[in-house]
Amino acid sequence: MSVPRRFVAVARPTLRQAVSAPQKAGPQSAFLSPRFQPCRKLHNQASRSAQAAVSEADTEPVSGSTNPALSFPCLDKQESRSASLSSRSSGPEPSYTTGKHLNFHSREPILLDWGGILPEFNVAYETWGTLNKDRSNAVLLHTGLSASSHAHSTEVNPQPGWWENFIGPGKPLDTDKYFVICTNVIGGCFGSTGPSSIDPANGERYATRFPVLTMEDMVRSQFRLLDSLNIDKLYASVGSSMGGMLSLASGAIFPDRVGRIVSISAAARSHPYSIAMRHTQRQVVVVLMMDPYWNRGFYYDGVPPHSGMKLAREIATVTYRSGPEWEQRFGRRRADPSRPPALCPDFLIETYLDHAGEKWCLSYDPNSLLYVSKAMDLFDLGQDHRNRINKVRQDNAGKLQAYLDGHAPATGAESDLCSLTLPEKPYEEKEPPTGEDEVNTDAVEAAPADLVAGLKPLANTPALVLGVASDILFPAWQQKEIANTLKRTGNKNVTHIELGEEKSLFGHDTFLLDLKNVGGAVQSFLG
Numbered sequence: 001m002s003v004p005r006r007f008v009a010v011a012r013p014t015l016r017q018a019v020s021a022p023q024k025a026g027p028q029s030a031f032l033s034p035r036f037q038p039c040r041k042l043h044n045q046a047s048r049s050a051q052a053a054v055s056e057a058d059t060e061p062v063s064g065s066t067n068p069a070l071s072f073p074c075l076d077k078q079e080s081r082s083a084s085l086s087s088r089s090s091g092p093e094p095s096y097t098t099g100k101h102l103n104f105h106s107r108e109p110i111l112l113d114w115g116g117i118l119p120e121f122n123v124a125y126e127t128w129g130t131l132n133k134d135r136s137n138a139v140l141l142h143t144g145l146s147a148s149s150h151a152h153s154t155e156v157n158p159q160p161g162w163w164e165n166f167i168g169p170g171k172p173l174d175t176d177k178y179f180v181i182c183t184n185v186i187g188g189c190f191g192s193t194g195p196s197s198i199d200p201a202n203g204e205r206y207a208t209r210f211p212v213l214t215m216e217d218m219v220r221s222q223f224r225l226l227d228s229l230n231i232d233k234l235y236a237s238v239g240s241s242m243g244g245m246l247s248l249a250s251g252a253i254f255p256d257r258v259g260r261i262v263s264i265s266a267a268a269r270s271h272p273y274s275i276a277m278r279h280t281q282r283q284v285v286v287v288l289m290m291d292p293y294w295n296r297g298f299y300y301d302g303v304p305p306h307s308g309m310k311l312a313r314e315i316a317t318v319t320y321r322s323g324p325e326w327e328q329r330f331g332r333r334r335a336d337p338s339r340p341p342a343l344c345p346d347f348l349i350e351t352y353l354d355h356a357g358e359k360w361c362l363s364y365d366p367n368s369l370l371y372v373s374k375a376m377d378l379f380d381l382g383q384d385h386r387n388r389i390n391k392v393r394q395d396n397a398g399k400l401q402a403y404l405d406g407h408a409p410a411t412g413a414e415s416d417l418c419s420l421t422l423p424e425k426p427y428e429e430k431e432p433p434t435g436e437d438e439v440n441t442d443a444v445e446a447a448p449a450d451l452v453a454g455l456k457p458l459a460n461t462p463a464l465v466l467g468v469a470s471d472i473l474f475p476a477w478q479q480k481e482i483a484n485t486l487k488r489t490g491n492k493n494v495t496h497i498e499l500g501e502e503k504s505l506f507g508h509d510t511f512l513l514d515l516k517n518v519g520g521a522v523q524s525f526l527g
């Protein structure tokens with residue numbers, strides 16, 4: 001497979017750019033460590049004379065030092081953005097949108113798996129194609145973590161969508177045949193109810209008063225939308241990455257309402273490596289927990305934690321693509337080999353990650369990232385977990401009724417929903433599981449018994465499971481696990497495809513980029 005060569009023009013921000021935005025004494029300045037002071041000093045000098053400071057930064061030693069302080073255009077850029085965001089006369093923070101969409105509003109409250117309640121909620125959605133007379137040709141397309149309902153351009157929003165080439169007449173999701181529906185998930189920020197939405201109980205943004213939610217909660221809200229469209233049964237549920245999890249969850253919760261399932265680069269339960277990667281991203285957003293901008297999630301009238309979001313996206317991008325792709329594409333090349341090395345982004349792979357973070361850091365709500373990525377971690381279609389959640393739901397059913405009867409707030413100060421205590425005893429290494437859980441001890445064919453039981457509702461649902469060998473976030477073995485588990489439920493109609501490295505080096509993002517192999521497989525499966 002050849003990776004297209006790309007010409008990259010890299011904008012190096014200068015101190016002059018950094019000081020062009022009005023500066024305010026932002027909270028960040030209080031956090032400058034003494035080691036950062038040389039840079040700060042240069043920054044102040046720049047305020048007096050931008051041009052002079054630029055040349056000074058590059059050449060002149062600070063008095064008494066052996067060598068000049070390095071300049072940090074990457075940090076200047078962050079500071080400059082904070083300054084320009086805080087200089088706005090009022091909030092809110094950037095409003096998150098990918099354009100016009102349809103909206104389903106549920107006046108009925110929804111009880112979430114871990115006991116939270118949304119008294120009412122919106123599901124933003126878009127559709128392509130036409131619903132047939134017997135309403136049997138609907139395909140629900142699920143999104144990845146941070147995508148909106150805008151999978152394809154529409155009349156009211158001609159911007160290309162995130163699966164633009166996969167949807168349309170004669171395309172894998174053939175709009176001559178299917179009525180394709182895509183929603184923004186609840187917890188998100190592109191029109192569906194999430195942490196940046198207004199809580200009808202007090203007229204304020206939920207922020208981190210938003211309840212913890214799960215993939216299954218997202219699916220239940222989507223099926224409320226289907227109810228409102230009088231769609232009893234989906235022709236298919238299709239999704240990649242988090243969307244693949246949602247696709248599996250749809251079939252597991254509503255087996256009678258889902259005709260077939262497509263799960264691409266997903267998992268039937270989140271595994272530790274993926275949880276670790278998402279944990280790291282959340283932590284950098286919340287380093288921001290220690291950052292005054294974070295403000296424990298209540299930042300909507302101020303500056304959002306954009307630096308953490310930028311870094312989170314850079315880490316995410318490392319998990320979305322692959323080393324071999326970057327080897328071919330960037331190698332060890334530097335953005336500007338004529339200049340001496342810098343501690344700020346310098347190698348092409350660094351400027352690439354920097355660019356990915358820059359592009360994204362103000363376009364997605366930090367709280368949505370925390371909630372939705374946590375929901376992914378919590379995902380487990382195993383029977384034990386299902387039993388536990390069913391019990392929690394049963395215990396909380398009364399709470400929903402009390403809320404409906406007007407006797408109780410959805411969540412109160414007394415709520416234990418958000419209190420997590422860690423055991424006082426330090427962690428001790430335990431013997432690994434004996435393997436009794438495995439239905440088949442052959443590592444390749446293994447299917448955990450608990451997962452087989454949990455996926456039993458899918459025993460009669462035709463399924464396509466597709467994995468990519470270069471994917472490090474949802475590795476190919478996890479796709480095998482899904483396929484094997486489905487087969488173990490007795491499902492005779494499971495198609496498992498693995499794209500080897502000769503087919504794609506795009507890693508996890510293959511589902512966004514490989515129309516031929518991913519699109520082709522979806523098209524032939526849907527028929």
Ligand SMILES: CC(=O)SCCNC(=O)CCNC(=O)[C@H](O)C(C)(C)COP(=O)(O)OP(=O)(O)OC[C@H]1O[C@@H](n2cnc3c(N)ncnc32)[C@H](O)[C@@H]1OP(=O)(O)O
Nearest residue numbers: 008010144145146241242243320348349351352355509512
């Ligand atoms: C976990 C889940 O549930 S879902 C996760 C799904 N994945 C994602 O969300 C990742 C999203 N990925 C993207 O957004 C990607 O841009 C895609 C998939 C849409 C497109 O991929 P590609 O076509 O390969 O674009 P690529 O990643 O190279 O980015 C191109 C941009 O990087 C810039 N660029 C490329 N190389 C460099 C470099 N060395 N230095 C600086 N900038 C660079 C290009 O100029 C271009 O900029 P622009 O977008 O501002 O025009």
